[in-house]
Amino acid sequence: MPKRPIQIRVEDAELAEWNLRADNAALSLSAWIRERCNANGDDKAVRRDGDLDLGQRSAVASPRPASQADFNSEIDATVARKTAHEIGCDCIYCKRVRNLLKPKKENK
Numbered sequence: 001m002p003k004r005p006i007q008i009r010v011e012d013a014e015l016a017e018w019n020l021r022a023d024n025a026a027l028s029l030s031a032w033i034r035e036r037c038n039a040n041g042d043d044k045a046v047r048r049d050g051d052l053d054l055g056q057r058s059a060v061a062s063p064r065p066a067s068q069a070d071f072n073s074e075i076d077a078t079v080a081r082k083t084a085h086e087i088g089c090d091c092i093y094c095k096r097v098r099n100l101l102k103p104k105k106e107n108k
Contacts, residue, residue: 003030013093016082017100075101 010018022032079097080087 011093012083013096016093016097019082020097020100 018032019029022029025032025035027035075098076087078101079085079094080089082097083089083094085091085094
């Protein structure tokens with residue numbers, strides 16, 4: 001059966017988050033959304049995964065930068081690429097994506 005394109009309304013930050021999660025799952029955005037919507041026949045799969053750590057990837061990751069400044073620059077470049085904003089943009093959407101990319105601090 002042919003797949004039919006649809007349109008949905010979504011905020012830029014939410015779309016950026018979905019793109020990140022789809023990339024981490026090695027799926028296209030469409031496949032990732034279908035997987036979430038069709039899982040177990042309920043809406044639980046559509047909800048956000050609060051425990052998802054975007055710092056952990058199943059694919060082989062490039063080595064971490066040597067300094068914190070290099071790491072922050074790498075995050076800023078990724079945010080700019082994902083949001084199509086300028087590097088260093090401080091809008092709410094870029095802040096949300098930046099927070100998703102930073103590793104979680106461990107409670108000690």
